Amino acid sequence: MTGLPDPAASRAVLIGTAGYRYLPGLPTVEANVRDLAAELCDATVWGLPEQHCTSVLDPEHPADLLDAVHRAGDEATDTLLVYFAGHGMRDTETDDLYLALHGSRQNVGYTAVGYQHLRSALRDSQAQRKVVLLDCCFSGRAARMLAGEEDALAEQAAVEGAYVLTASPRDRAALAPDGERHTAFTGELLRILRDGIPDGPELIDLDTLCRTLEARLRSKNRPLPQHATEGGVGRLKLVRNRALGIRDVDVLDADVRAAMAGAGIVLARSLRAAGRSGDALPILRLTLEERAPGGEGDLLAVQLELSEVLSETGRTREAIEVLEQAFAQVHRFYGPEAVQVCRRLAALLQESGNHIEACAVLEHALDLLQDGSRAPA
Numbered sequence: 001m002t003g004l005p006d007p008a009a010s011r012a013v014l015i016g017t018a019g020y021r022y023l024p025g026l027p028t029v030e031a032n033v034r035d036l037a038a039e040l041c042d043a044t045v046w047g048l049p050e051q052h053c054t055s056v057l058d059p060e061h062p063a064d065l066l067d068a069v070h071r072a073g074d075e076a077t078d079t080l081l082v083y084f085a086g087h088g089m090r091d092t093e094t095d096d097l098y099l100a101l102h103g104s105r106q107n108v109g110y111t112a113v114g115y116q117h118l119r120s121a122l123r124d125s126q127a128q129r130k131v132v133l134l135d136c137c138f139s140g141r142a143a144r145m146l147a148g149e150e151d152a153l154a155e156q157a158a159v160e161g162a163y164v165l166t167a168s169p170r171d172r173a174a175l176a177p178d179g180e181r182h183t184a185f186t187g188e189l190l191r192i193l194r195d196g197i198p199d200g201p202e203l204i205d206l207d208t209l210c211r212t213l214e215a216r217l218r219s220k221n222r223p224l225p226q227h228a229t230e231g232g233v234g235r236l237k238l239v240r241n242r243a244l245g246i247r248d249v250d251v252l253d254a255d256v257r258a259a260m261a262g263a264g265i266v267l268a269r270s271l272r273a274a275g276r277s278g279d280a281l282p283i284l285r286l287t288l289e290e291r292a293p294g295g296e297g298d299l300l301a302v303q304l305e306l307s308e309v310l311s312e313t314g315r316t317r318e319a320i321e322v323l324e325q326a327f328a329q330v331h332r333f334y335g336p337e338a339v340q341v342c343r344r345l346a347a348l349l350q351e352s353g354n355h356i357e358a359c360a361v362l363e364h365a366l367d368l369l370q371d372g373s374r375a376p377a
Contacts, residue, residue: 003203003237005079005129007048011072012040015056015065015099017086022105029085032135032186033057036083039193045239051266060102062113066121073125079236080127082118085186088136099136122162129233130162131206135185163206163233165213166226177222184222188213196243203237210234265305277312284309300326300341307344320348327361 014037018029033055040048054072059065073080087100089112098104098112105111122130167185177184189209197204197212210227217224227234264287268280284306303326310319323345342361349358 004046004240005236005238007046007052009076009078010048010052010080011076011127012037012048012053012081012083013056013068013072014053014083015059015068015086016084017058017100017102019058019102020087020100021103023087023100026086026183028181028183029135030057031181032085032183033083035182035190036186036193039190040081040239044242045193049263049266058102059113062101062117065099065101065113066117069118069121070124073121073127076125076127078127079129079131079238080122080125081131081133081238082122083133083135084118085135085183088134097136129236131233131236131238132162132164133189134164134166135183136167163229163236164227165206165210167223184217184220185213185225188216191216193239194242196241198243200241200243201237202241202244204239204241205235205237207234209238265301268305268309272309272312277309280309281306281313304340304344307348311348316348316352320345320352323348 014033016029016033018026020026037053037055039045041050041053052075054068056065056068069082072082084099087104089098089100089104089106089109090096096109097115098109099115099118100112103111118132122132167183180187182190192204192209192212197208200208200212206227206229210225213225264283268284268287271277271280271283284302288302288306303322307319307322307326310316310322323341326341327345346358346361349355349361
């Protein structure tokens, strides 16, 4: 365990609207999304697998934005992070918050995505923790409405059981400074992810992230972030502190190797789906060699995948050898992985004519099932 949200059970959706038909363009937003995705997927920051980080640029329709959040919410069981950068809008009559799309018009809520729909998607998610980052700008009437109401956006954006962090800028110039690659809020956020916090904790929690953002933006006379939180989510440790350097090489090395194992399996499965099982073989062999010491779960997953590819490419003997190694690990313990190994090994032994050995393995699988059924709940 690293103390961070489990990358395999977490998801991120990064949404950015940079180009508009009727509103001023925000070209820095595209860089926001791309660079934030790169940092979250960096193994020295969080290590979120790329397939678990969805980027949505310049959504045309509400479904383009909301469908991605619903999918991620259905898949995430640990942490769900949703980021939006672009114009924020207020309805002229209800004062509700809207997230602007490519064709949105100022003060016309039905041309944008009502924040209440995003809130509903977050509430429906099975994720244990939810994090919302809103880098929304306001202009014209909306800016005047927010004047003197420092916490208005954060309070309205609050989601039950979630941590909501907002840029809450009051005009476009403050949000996207001229000549800079990123918006003010996201640019500072990226600097913290890339460079860390000197003298900060080894793992940066959300409250520490917010306090550091506020201090740094205040020193530059830029709009200050707001936040709303429930259920102690502010204590969630989200990323590693790069400013401390690699002080615990063993832990970091294990995390990187675990990430490599996951990426190797995903790539191998993609190659198999494309009919390129032969190309998947060297990837799985390398993944097996580079797995983290003591990572039994990762080892077993790679062994099972490798045995399938070897079998598909006619290397039955090698596939049996790999499964026999896996069997030596799990044969004493009941569990779905143990039964899966037994079934696959028995099938390959039977195909190769070793019927007696196949029967012995199946008998052992039955014993495991019986032991599991007698185990206390």
